[in-house]
Amino acid sequence: MNLYGIDLPNTTLPPLDPAYIPLLPFYQAFEASATLPFSMAVERSEGQVAVYHTKIHGTPEMAEADRYYVRxxxxTMLWLYGGYKIYLAGSESLYQAMVEDYSATGIQAFDFDYMAKVFESPFTFVLCDQVPAEQGNPKAIGRHLEGCRIGFDAGGSDRKVSAVIDGESVFSEEVVWHPKLNSDPDYHYDxxxxxxxSAAEHLPRVDAVGVSSAGVYINNRTMNASLFLQVPQDLFDQKVKDIFKRAIFDTFGQVPYAVCNDGDVSALAGAMNLGENNVLGIAMGTSEAVGFVDANGCITGWLNELAFVPVDGTPSAMMDEWSLDIGCGVKYFxxxxxxxxxPAAGIALNPDLSPAEKLKLVQGLMETESSPAADIFRSIGVYLGHTLALYHHFYGFAHVLLLGRVLSGRGGDLILATAQAVLDTHYPAVASAISLALPDEKARRVGQSVAAASLPDMEG
Structure with a gap:
């Protein structure tokens, strides 16, 4: 296997996707053959900075590989950490190439535009002799269990809500909806x-409301979210940025509330479920939602939107319809x-079915022995094993909790077992350092809404 002139080791491949190229082995082989020091840093809000020191080749024959690797x-750093200012040290030619690639007309135009809007700052590059030092601002999150609380999880195919009294769920509900297809924000509001x-009917009172939702949220405001993909920008600014605040106030009046990215809430759900910290939570549903609770039980302030982090290097990888990039996590998890x-498994799906209905149909096939659907979940497990090693390279987590409807049933168990086998075979150091877990069936599907209920600090 070869990518941009870099020879890669033989690895376990997905049975239904033999062209797949896991990126961590490529990165490791690239860095092993490179000799020139090169550093990257990404600055986000409040002066926080993430840094990555590496090496490049710096030769004409490896120029294409260097450019691909750095790009x-x-x-990866942008969607893992978030940021709008990139510092590069070690190569002026690569600096110029990245300015071209990450521009309004470049190959990474989506990332350029998205980050500028989210952080409300121009997206810029800085060429320097030395990148800034690492700077973070971790904060405690959730785990407030007292009182009568509502936790709401806004997914792309269904919305989940839980009524919680002193940390115990007394009611949970899932309702199918289609937020990504509706341009009227009143549909989302309603x-x-x-x-x-619905949740309030099962509580004697409502003391606090916590919200878990896909997207980027700063100070409880919606800065960008795929749930509102069809909403025009003027209506987004007018009705969506404070949509959760309005809905909660209009329903209950002035009560404590908190809105967090669903990835962070999935990590919180993992930490609460396991009774541990240093947890990566991954929710596989409409998209891939990821969050991280560090060794001190805090969230890091990172973006954690790993749905847009590259995981596959093959040039034929599937394109994401939103970002128009290929090989990113959303199409794998x-x-x-x-x-x-x-289709590769020989399963024909009615195009008139919704994505959630198609998933349910495939999961139903898993109830049959020797089902062709099994190779679908084995393939996802192979993706996951290789990608967890990639994620561990950046996060250094000790625990992984897997959530979301894709992990439901026998298919979820097969994904977990296959991922563990890939880790054991190809990444034994990582395998020995981490543990993978699936919560029980109920927690897999509504665990985030229960964890969301714990977000608001009523005293704060």
Missing amino acids: RMIK GIVAALK SQDAVIKLA
């Missing part, structure tokens, strides 16, 4: 209010992955 590594009222692999 993918910057994209769905949120309906969920809140979501219901899209199941749908993508179904």
Whole structure:
């Protein structure tokens, strides 16, 4: 196997996707053959900085490999940490190449535009002799269990809500909705209010409301989110940025509330479920939602939008319809992955079905012995094993909790077992350093909404 002139070791490949090229072995082989020091740093809000020191080749024959490597590594850092200012040290030619690639007309135009909007700052590059020092701002999150609380999890295919009394769920509900297909924000607002009222019927009072939702949230405001993909920008600014605040206030008046990215809440759910810290939570549903709770039980302030982090180096990798990039996590760790692999397994899916309905159909086939659907979940497990090693390279987590409807049933068990086998075979050091876990079936599907209920600090 070879990518941009870098020879890669033989690895376990997905049975339904033999062209797959896991990126961590490529990065390791690239760095092993490179000799020139090169550093990258990404600055985000409040002066926080993430740094990555590496090496490049710096030769004409490896110029294409250097450019690909640095471009993918910057994209990884952007979606893992978040940021709008990139510092590069070690190569002026690569600096010029990245300015071209990450521009309004470059190959990474989506990332350029997205980060500028989220952080409300121009996206820029800085060429320097030495990148800034690492700087973070971790904060405690959730685990407030007292009182009567509502936890709402806004997914792309269904919305989940839980009523929680002193840390115990007394009611949970899942309702199918289609937020990504609706351009009228009142559709989203009405769905949120309906969920809140449904949970409130099972509580003597409402003391606090916590929200878990895909997207980027700063000070409880929606800065960007795929749930509102069809909403025009003027209506987004007018009705979406404070949509959760409005829905909660209009329903309950002035009560404590908190809105967090669903990835962070998945990590919190993992930490609470396991009774541990240093947890990576991965929710596989409409998209891939990832969050991280560090060794001190804090969130890091990182973006953690790993749905857009590259995981596959093959040039034929599937394109994400939103970012128009290829080989990113959303097509490997979501219901899209199941749908993508179904034809290779000989499973025809009715195009009139929704993505959630297609997933449910494939999962139903797993009830049959020797089902062709098994190779779909084995393939996702291979993806996951290789990608967990990649994620560990950046996070250094000790525990992984897997959530979301893709992990439901026998398919989820097969994904977990296959991922563990890949780790044991190809990444034994990582395998010995981490533990993988699936919560029970109920927690797999509604664990985030229960954890979301613990977000608001009523005293704060």
